Amino acid sequence: MIESLEITSVRLSDQVARRIAAAIIDGTIPAGARVRDNELAQQLGVSRMPVREALQRLQRVGLIETAASRYTRVTDVTPGLVRSTLEFTAHYTTSLLRMALLRMDQAQREEASTRIDEIITRMIASDAGLVAQRELQELLLAYPDNSFMEIVSGDLGMAIQRNLTAAGPVGSVAATLAYLTGLRDAVRAGDADEGERIIREHHGVQD
Structure with a gap:
């Protein structure tokens, strides 16, 4: 479970990306785990849009991988x-x-x-x-x-x-x-x- 966010002057999708990344780094969301934008949005207390933006950002740096209409999940570190x-x-x-x-x-x-x-x-x-x-x-x-x-x-x-x-x-x-x-x-x-x-x-x- 990820703690909800407090609203600050930092762009919301940036806050969401850092919070999800921190959860991946500390193992709260382990390698191979499926991630769903609606569940993350509920946990963080935000709408789905900043979560989707955050997941796209994390995909670009290799923390998340997606297969269209199949899954979005945390990558393994080889x-x-x-x-x-x-x-x-x-x-x-x-x-x-x-x-x-x-x-x-x-x-x-x-x-x-x-x-x-x-x-x-x-x-x-x-x-x-x-x-x-x-x-x-x-x-x-x-x-x-x-x-x-x-x-x-x-x-x-x-x-x-x-x-x-x-x-x-x-x-x-x-x-x-x-x-x-x-x-x-x-x-x-x-x-x-x-x-x-x-x-x-x-x-x-x-x-």
Whole structure:
């Protein structure tokens, strides 16, 4: 069961998409489960239209699959999809890092490295390495001031988190700690090449 939504200034279909994605990510709606727009609309306390829009959006990023007049259901995460997602995530995070460092001055690099320390502290307390890595991406996204990247990052983030959550942790907590610490130092130094090396190594992506 998904909790009903509170109406906010965020577009309703965006709220619905995030709520359904969260339910898929945490297993409330498991892989292979059929989803029906009328049932979701009732649970969320909205009309069917924003639910349909949300399901179309989630289909585009691979969380939902449909067969006309047969079913709409949650997709499975295959080993091949996990490998593809890890490779994409490495390139995506590298792009965010390079775009951010191009626009950051020394004060902003110090600010960002302090915020990465805060992410590390939360990760150690919660043992949630994947959440920490998503927080890192969102932090880097704040600096380039690139409106297009901001638009697409929401859907990318949902897809990445779902695919890698289903696969389990990307490395141990110790490995994630080393990854975040290394990136913090690379950000502080403004060293995009070292940051890319650390990102690729952590995600198992070769040159």
